[in-house]
Amino acid sequence: MKSYIILCLALAMIGSCSRSLTSGISRQPTLADYQLGEKWVWKYKGITTxxxxxxxxxxxxxxxxxxxxxxxxxxxxxxxxxxxxRPDDSGTPKYDWPLEVGKKWKYENNWTSQDGTTGSQSQEAEVLSYQEETVAAGTFMAYTIKYTGRTTNSRGYNSNEEEVWLYAPAVKNFIKLTQNQGEFLYVEELIHYSKPE
Incomplete structure (x- = not known):
């Protein structure tokens, strides 16, 4: 009976450890989290069908x-x-802090590009998972956040799109972005991350 109780406790501990890996909660980084010399490098590519x-x-x-x-x-x-x-108090932020699996919100953004083109995005966001993800820069615990909606701009562009962002709290940034706009696929992946020792 004693060994059965020990076995049950061990299994419960393993179970709770697994849950903490898959349902972590992450707060927005603060100024104190950044260091002089910290560096991120992403490789990006956009290709049509x-x-x-x-x-x-x-x-x-x-x-x-x-x-x-x-x-x-x-x-x-x-x-x-x-x-x-700085906290985004718009009510429709890119990241709705704190992040946790299952959280849903609406993201809206109006922008102007360097060439003067204006545009807007309206997307539904959901945190799908929190688990180890491997990219060229290494393996990190990351949230998978899926955004689904529309993007339009002043040059007549109007498209449904789906974006999947992998956000890694350890690097305070996304480690991979996959954006599908129907006839256009864009992928950006972290290939290097470093900070002073």
Whole structure:
């Protein structure tokens, strides 16, 4: 009987450990979570169903010193990290913190690109899982978040789309994005992540 009770307790502990891996809760990163010299590199590629490559390259972001405050380089811009970690109080955020499996929300975004094109997105979001995911940069615990909806722009673009984001709390960023717009598939994957020791 004693060995049966020990076995039951051991199985219950294993079960609770598994649940914590699949149903973790993650809060939004804060300024203190970022370090000078932290760096992310993604490889991206966008291709049509006919095989036409419309985008192919790398995107690098790094935490730098910006006049005495931390900033993140994004393309030719440097954004203060305080802006990145500021809570989104719009009611329709990209990430609805805290993240947890099963959570659902609506994401809406209006934007203007560098060439002056305006557009909007309206999507339903759901956190599908929290588990180990492997990309070129390594293996990380990550949330799988699925976004389904429409994107339109001022140049006449109007498409249903589905996006799957893998967000890894350990790197405070997404490690993979797969975006399907019917006739266009875009994939972006983290290939390098580093921070000072």
């Amino acid at each position: 006919e095989g036409e490559v419309r985008s192919d390259g790398e995107d690098t972001r790094e935490i730098v010193n910006m006049d005495g405050v931390l900033g993140m380089t994004i393309g030719n811009d440097t954004i203060p990290v305080t802006e990145i970690v």
